[in-house]
Amino acid sequence: MSWFDESRLDDERALTGIDLRLRTLAESGARVRREAGDADEAIAQVVARSEDQARPRAVIAAGPDSRLLRAVLEPWCPVPFVAWPGQALPGWAGSLDLVVVLAPDGGDAGTASAVAEAVRRGCQVVVACPSSSIVADHAAGRWTTQLPTTTGDQLATAVVMLNYLHQIGLGPSAPPEEVAESLDAVATACSPHRDLAVNPAKMLAIALADANPLVWGGSVLAARAARRVAESVRRSSGRTALAGDAEHLLPVIEATRPRDVFDDPFSDDGGELRPMLLVLDDGADDPVLRQHRSRLLGAADERGVRVEHLTAETGCEVARYASLMLSGTYAAEYLRLGLVEV
Numbered sequence: 001m002s003w004f005d006e007s008r009l010d011d012e013r014a015l016t017g018i019d020l021r022l023r024t025l026a027e028s029g030a031r032v033r034r035e036a037g038d039a040d041e042a043i044a045q046v047v048a049r050s051e052d053q054a055r056p057r058a059v060i061a062a063g064p065d066s067r068l069l070r071a072v073l074e075p076w077c078p079v080p081f082v083a084w085p086g087q088a089l090p091g092w093a094g095s096l097d098l099v100v101v102l103a104p105d106g107g108d109a110g111t112a113s114a115v116a117e118a119v120r121r122g123c124q125v126v127v128a129c130p131s132s133s134i135v136a137d138h139a140a141g142r143w144t145t146q147l148p149t150t151t152g153d154q155l156a157t158a159v160v161m162l163n164y165l166h167q168i169g170l171g172p173s174a175p176p177e178e179v180a181e182s183l184d185a186v187a188t189a190c191s192p193h194r195d196l197a198v199n200p201a202k203m204l205a206i207a208l209a210d211a212n213p214l215v216w217g218g219s220v221l222a223a224r225a226a227r228r229v230a231e232s233v234r235r236s237s238g239r240t241a242l243a244g245d246a247e248h249l250l251p252v253i254e255a256t257r258p259r260d261v262f263d264d265p266f267s268d269d270g271g272e273l274r275p276m277l278l279v280l281d282d283g284a285d286d287p288v289l290r291q292h293r294s295r296l297l298g299a300a301d302e303r304g305v306r307v308e309h310l311t312a313e314t315g316c317e318v319a320r321y322a323s324l325m326l327s328g329t330y331a332a333e334y335l336r337l338g339l340v341e342v
Contacts, residue, residue, distance in 0.1 A: 002339045002340060002341050003339075003340055004206070004209035004210065004335075004338045004339055004340070005338055005340050006196065006206050006209070006338055008337050008338050008340070009196050009199075009202045009205065009206075009334055009337060009338055010195050010196055010202075014337060015192045015337070017337070018333055018336070018337050019192075021333055022192055022330075022333060025187065025190075025326060025329060025330055025333065026187040026191070028153070028155070028156075028183040028187065028322070028326055029179075029180035029181065029182075029183035029184040029187065030180070031151040031153040031155075031156040032153075032155065032156045032159050032176050032179050032180040032183065033176065033177070033180045034150070034151060034156070035149055035150070035151055035153065035156040035157060035159065035160050035176075036156075036159060036160055036163060036176035036177075036180075038148050038149070038150060039128070039147040039148060039149070039160045039163075039164075042145060042146065042147050042148060043147060043160075043163065043164045043167065045145065046126060046145040046164065047164070047167045047168055049145075050168050053124070055078075055079060055169075055170075056079060056096060056097050056098035056124065056170075057079065057080075057096035057097050058079055058080040058081070058082060058093075058096075058097045058098070059073070059077055059079060059080070059081045059082070059097070059098050059099075059100060059165075059170060060081075060082045060084055060089060060090065060093055060097055060098070060099045060100070060118075060123075061073070061081070061082070061083045061084065061099075061100050061101070061102075062084050062085075062089060062099055062100070062101045062111070062114040062115070062118065063085065063101045063102055063103060063108065063110070063111040063114060064085050064108065064110070064111065065102035065103075065104070065154055065157070065158070066083040066084060066085050066101075066102070067083055067085065067224070068102070068154070068155075068158050068224065069083065069100065069102065069158065069161065069162070070083035071220045071221050071224045071321075072158075072162060072171065072172065072174070072221065072317070072318060073162075073165065073170070073171050073172075074220070075220070076171060076172045077165075077170055077171065078169070078170065079170065084114070086110070086114070087110035087111075087113045087114055088113070088114060088117060089114060089117050089118060089121070089123075093118070093121060093123060094121050094122065094123065095121065095122035095123060095124075097123050097124070098123070098124045098125075098126070098170075099114075099115075099118040099123045099124070099125045099126075100125075100126050100127070100161055100165070101114065101115055101118075101125070101126070101127040101128070101129070101135070101139075102128055102129075102154070102157050102158055102161055103115075103127060103128065103129035103130075103133070103135040103149075103157075104128075104129070104149060104151075104152045104153060104154050104156075104157040105130070105133070105152045106129040106130040106132075106133025106134060106135040106136060106149075107133060107134060107135070108135065109134065111135055112134045112135045112137070112138040113138070115127055115135055115138045115139045116138040116139075119138070119139065119140070119141035119143075119144060122143065123143065124143045124144075125139060125141065125143060125144040125145070126144075126145045126146075126147065126161070126164060127139045127144065127145075127146055127147070128146075128147040128148075128149050128157045128160050128161050129146065129147075129148075129149055130148070130149055130150060130152075131146065131148050147160050147161065147164065155179075155322055155325075158318075159174060159176050159179050159318065160176070162174040162318060163175075163176055172316070172317065173316055174316050174317075174318040174319075175316065178315050178316055178319050179315070179316070179318055179319045179322050181315070181319075182312070182314075182315045182319035182320070182322055182323045183322055183323070183326055185323070186323050186326045186327050186330070187326070189201075189327075190202075190326075190327065190330040190331075200310075200327065200331075201327060201330035201331040201333075201334055202331075202334050204278075204308060204310070204327075204328075204331035204334075205331045205332075205334035205335040205337075205338060206338075207276060207306065207308050208233065208237075208276065208278075208331060208332075208335050209335060209338060209339070210273060210274075211273055211274055211275065211276035211306065212239060212240045212241065212242075212273045212274070212275050212276070213230065213233055213241045213242070213275070213276050213277075213278045214242050214243075214244075214249045214252055214253065214275050214276065214277050214278065215227075215229050215230045215233075215241065215242070215243040215278045215280065215328075216243070216244070216245075216246065216249055216277065216278070216279055216280065216292075216296060217243075217279075217280035217281075217282070217324070218280075218281070218282075218284055218289040218292060218293060219282055219284035219289065219317075221282060221317055221318070221320070221321040222280045222281070222282040222284065222320075222321070222324060223243070223245070224321065225280050225282075225321050225324040225325040225328070226243040226244075226278075226280050227243040228325050228328070228329070229241075229243070229278070229280070229310075229324070229325065229328030229329065229331075229332070230242060230243035232328060232329045232332035232333075233328075233331075233332045233335065235332070236332040236333060236335050236336035237332075237335055237336065237339060239273070245292075246292035246293075246295060246296055249277070249296060250295060250296065250299055252275055253275060253277065253296065253299040253300055253303055253305055254299050254303065256274065256275050256303045256304075256305055257303075258302075258303055258304050259274070259303070259304030274305065274306070275305050276305065276306045276307070276308065277296060277297075277300045277305055277306070277307045277308070278307075278308050278309075278310065278328075279293070279296070279297075279307065279308070279309045279310070280309075280310050280324045280328070281309060281310065281311045281312070281313070282311075282312050282313070282317065282320040282321065282324060283311075283312070283313040283314075283320060310324055310327050310328060312324050312327075
């Protein structure tokens with residue numbers, strides 16, 4: 001059994017215990033800048049070479065991290081785009097196609113196998129991975145370009161690849177500096193040195209302390225950020241945290257017992273963890289999204305379910321995604337800090 005001690009969120013001694021994790025979060029922007037700077041020369045070379053080549057028939061994102069590229073590229077890419085997270089490639093993939101691979105640590109054997117198959121089939125291959133890794137070893141080939149990475153950071157590695165795809169006209173603009181600045185802004189706002197009265201992550205942690213969060217993001221990228229935030233909450237607290245589309249979350253909200261102001265908070269029934277709706281808003285707006293948001297908020301109001309918001313409305317869509325994900329991760333770490341076993 002655990003209870004939440006919010007005084008720990010401003011306790012310097014307690015904060016020292018999670019200093020390494022908070023420092024890792026605070027360095028997110030620096031990792032994006034480092035990866036982008038290290039890959040600049042390699043990107044310039046592959047972009048120059050692509051000027052003499054025809055536009056690929058299709059783009060295939062291979063490996064387990066391909067879903068992030070799909071979330072960004074699928075609505076934008078001017079040629080067919082396929083995310084292929086397995087250990088092989090689609091049977092039709094060949095020399096007319098571009099295969100892009102994110103391998104932040106370079107040690108996944110399945111990703112190495114997919115890269116080797118792409119090389120064998122004569123595909124144009126661009127892989128972001130550490131230079132000394134099994135993925136890099138399997139990527140050697142005439143039509144292969146390696147974008148060197150060193151930090152093992154999934155987001156930073158994705159930004160490097162998206163920067164390359166934008167420069168060859170196959171992806172939207174995702175300037176690394178813009179993404180890094182967005183991450184820096186979150187790190188400043190959520191710093192452990194800012195007390196909970198003005199710290200959005202600490203305030204969200206307090207809201208999460210007595211709830212089972214339902215995390216919703218309306219756009220494709222906000223929905224992906226919602227899944228990552230829910231994962232962070234589960235890891236930090238061991239509690240239920242569900243991310244999903246509106247049709248998945250609505251039944252949970254509608255099944256919630258209406259709040260009774262006369263409940264005894266110390267009784268077994270009155271002290272249960274109630275759902276809390278956490279809305280991730282990246283500024284996307286369309287009629288379907290508005291309808292889903294209205295249904296969720298209406299159901300939450302009817303059942304007395306608390307609603308919290310995380311917003312990111314400036315910068316490119318990748319910068320907004322990064323901001324939402326990092327804000328939620330900070331809140332999860334403060335939640336971990338405040339929970340005390342009894």
